[in-house]
Each structure stands twice: as structure tokens, then as C-alpha cells.
Amino acid sequence: MSRLVPIRIEEASCRGCRRCEAACAGHDRPPFNPRRAGIRVIKDEQQGRDQPVLNMECLEQFCGKQEPEATDRLEPACVTACLFGALWMEKEVDHGE
Amino acid sequence: MANKWFGWCGRILYVDLGRGSAVSGELPEELARSYLGQSGSGARLLYEMTGAGMDPLHPEAPLIFGVGPLAGTQAPCSGRFTLSFKSPLTGIFADSNCGGHFGPELKMAGYDHIVLTGASESPVYLWVDNDHVELRDARHLWGLGTSQTDAAIKQELGESTAQVACIGQAGENRVPLAAVICNLARAAARCGPGAVMGSKNLKALAVRGDRGISLYDPTAFREAVREADESVLADPLYDQAKTFGT
Numbered sequence: 175m176s177r178l179v180p181i182r183i184e185e186a187s188c189r190g191c192r193r194c195e196a197a198c199a200g201h202d203r204p205p206f207n208p209r210r211a212g213i214r215v216i217k218d219e220q221q222g223r224d225q226p227v228l229n230m231e232c233l234e235q236f237c238g239k240q241e242p243e244a245t246d247r248l249e250p251a252c253v254t255a256c257l258f259g260a261l262w263m264e265k266e267v268d269h270g271e
Numbered sequence: 272m273a274n275k276w277f278g279w280c281g282r283i284l285y286v287d288l289g290r291g292s293a294v295s296g297e298l299p300e301e302l303a304r305s306y307l308g309q310s311g312s313g314a315r316l317l318y319e320m321t322g323a324g325m326d327p328l329h330p331e332a333p334l335i336f337g338v339g340p341l342a343g344t345q346a347p348c349s350g351r352f353t354l355s356f357k358s359p360l361t362g363i364f365a366d367s368n369c370g371g372h373f374g375p376e377l378k379m380a381g382y383d384h385i386v387l388t389g390a391s392e393s394p395v396y397l398w399v400d401n402d403h404v405e406l407r408d409a410r411h412l413w414g415l416g417t418s419q420t421d422a423a424i425k426q427e428l429g430e431s432t433a434q435v436a437c438i439g440q441a442g443e444n445r446v447p448l449a450a451v452i453c454n455l456a457r458a459a460a461r462c463g464p465g466a467v468m469g470s471k472n473l474k475a476l477a478v479r480g481d482r483g484i485s486l487y488d489p490t491a492f493r494e495a496v497r498e499a500d501e502s503v504l505a506d507p508l509y510d511q512a513k514t515f516g517t
Contacts, residue, residue, distance in 0.1 A: 192372070196344075196345045197345065199345075200345045200489075200493055200496075204483075204485055204486055204489055205482070205483030205484055205485045205486070206343075206344055206345070206483055206484045206485075206486055206489070207379070207481065207482070207483030207484070208375075209379070209481045209483075210483075216431075217431075219421070219454060219455045220418070220421075220422055220455070241497075242497070257513065258513075
């Protein structure tokens with residue numbers, strides 16, 4: 175399966191801050207609600223593990239949730255928001271043209 | 272701002288552990304405007320509910336959880352919640368705050384404050400799932416450490432996304448500097464809120480919510496958040512704190 179939006183998740187780097195959830199939800203219609211975000215960090219605190227999980231739609235089609243600092247590249251807000259390198263783009267997103 | 276709250280939830284949950292009752296009340300607009308939530312509003316509520324002679328571990332001494340208007344939103348450093356109470360250590364006003372995901376979750380459940388009064392006869396924990404408020408038996412949890420309590424409550428409720436703030440053996444035995452722990456490793460410990468919780472026979476609070484937060488002007492808010500973020504990221508301490516913690 176070719177992923178059109180190649181977001182890579184590196185769970186070892188995830189600190190579980192849920193900034194990506196907030197960034198995604200911030201682009202949605204109000205009210206602001208991270209539970210509706212396309213990304214969710216599954217937290218296993220007993221094991222100290224955090225696993226970001228993406229909605230499959232987010233990989234199939236670019237969501238259009240772009241931060242102003244990322245307008246030169248098609249990078250969703252969740253990836254821009256990550257401060258710890260747990261989410262990154264594998265390569266430039268191809269528009270399809 | 273007549274009937275519609277933005278940022279705030281506009282509700283306070285009053286729980287009387289002695290009677291086993293919970294009432295949701297409206298957040299007074301004057302309180303929100305003058306004291307801006309969290310520790311400010313908490314201090315005011317505490318002031319109104321306590322007197323000079325009250326023993327901090329007396330059943331009627333209130334323990335107040337509070338979040339501010341920014342909690343649960345994208346605003347940086349906004350996720351903290353504050354406990355306001357009379358300190359068993361010093362005997363005077365105290366507040367203690369704590370990070371983690373408990374504060375935002377409380378906001379998502381639709382409450383700005385939880386005011387706890389009274390003492391339960393046997394150990395209980397409070398379960399808040401949006402509008403559903405329940406005091407559940409915690410006799411089987413009494414004596415457990417905070418980490419086991421957190422895991423046991425989540426398993427019992429079947430809610431892995433619930434956030435739990437609980438006390439361990441120190442709080443149960445009213446050690447005057449006992450902490451309230453949430454997310455296993457985050458502590459509200461200053462001045463001993465754990466002892467106050469222990470004196471109420473309240474082992475833990477578990478909250479879960481999915482209400483969302485209304486913002487007056489989401490676009491302008493995002494812009495303001497971006498500016499605030501930039502100043503955080505530009506701070507010389509940022510890189511160190513990111514790697515080594517505070």
C-alpha cells in the first residue's frame with residue numbers, strides 16, 4: 175500500500191505530551207476537543223510507553239491542517255507540533271499532479 | 272458573556288463526602304472575572320468556606336481542585352491544576368499545583384472546580400465521567416501505593432483514558448506533607464494536600480470527559496498561542512529543559 179502522506183511515527187521518541195492531538199483539534203470546527211483529533215497518543219504509564227496512533231485517513235489524504243510556518247511543505251499540524259521528533263515526514267508530499 | 276462561557280466551563284462540582292452527595296453549581300461570573308480561576312478562585316472559595324479556627328484535617332475543611340480558563344486548550348503550559356486547602360503542615364492557607372493530564376481532563380468533563388467537603392465513613396473514590404458523578408467504594412484500594420491505585424482504578428472502570436489523582440499510604444495516614452499524585456509521577460505536594468484527602472477517606476479522583484471547550488475567537492486564539500509558543504521555544508533554557516527536565 176502506498177501511503178500518500180508519509181508520516182513516520184517513532185514511538186521511542188514520544189513523550190506523551192499530546193501536543194499533536196491539540197494541534198490537530200485546533201484546526202477543527204469549535205468546540206476545541208482533542209478527542210476528535212486524527213491522532214491519539216495511547217499512553218501506557220505503567221510501562222512508561224507512549225504510542226502515537228494515526229487515523230488511517232490521515233495517511234491516505236492530506237488533511238489540509240497546515241501551520242503557517244509549514245506552508246512551504248505539505249506537513250500536517252500534528253507533525254509540525256511535535257517537539258521531540260516522534261512524528262516526521264519521510265519525504266516531500268506529492269500533490270498528485 | 273451572559274449565558275455563554277468561553278474558555279471556562281462555567282460549572283463547579285460540590286461534593287459532600289459525608290452525605291455522599293454531589294451537586295453541580297454555576298460558576299459565579301464575578302468569581303471568574305475577579306480571580307481568574309485556578310489558585311485565585313480556589314483561594315476565594317476557600318476563604319468563604321473556612322474560618323480561622325478550623326482544623327485543616329476537620330471533616331468540613333474544604334479541598335478545592337481548580338483549573339484556569341486556558342486549561343485544556345492549546346495554550347502552552349496551561350494544563351496545570353491547583354489544589355487549594357488549609358495546610359495540615361502550616362495551619363494556614365495553602366495551594367499546590369500539578370501538571371499532567373488531570374487538569375485538562377477535568378475541563379473536558381465540564382468543571383472548572385471540584386469542591387470537596389465532609390468525610391466519608393469508609394474509603395471511597397470519586398468518579399466523574401462528564402455529567403455522571405459517583406462515589407465508589409475504595410476499601411480494596413486502601414493501603415495501596417499510588418501506582419497500583421492508578422492502575423486498579425483504570426482497570427475497574429474500564430477506562431484507560433481516565434485521569435486519576437490519588438494518594439498513597441502517606442496521605443491515608445495523614446502525614447502532613449503527603450502528596451496527591453497523578454499520572455504516576457506528577458505530584459501536588461506542597462503543604463500536604465494528600466493528608467487532607469486522607470482525612471476525608473478519599474483515596475482518589477478519576478475524571479474523564481469529552482465535552483470540548485468553546486473559544487470566543489478560535490483564529491485569534493491560535494495566533495496568540497503561536498506567539499506564546501515562539502517565546503517559549505526561544506527561551507535559552509528550553510533546550511536544556513527539553514532534554515533534562517526541570
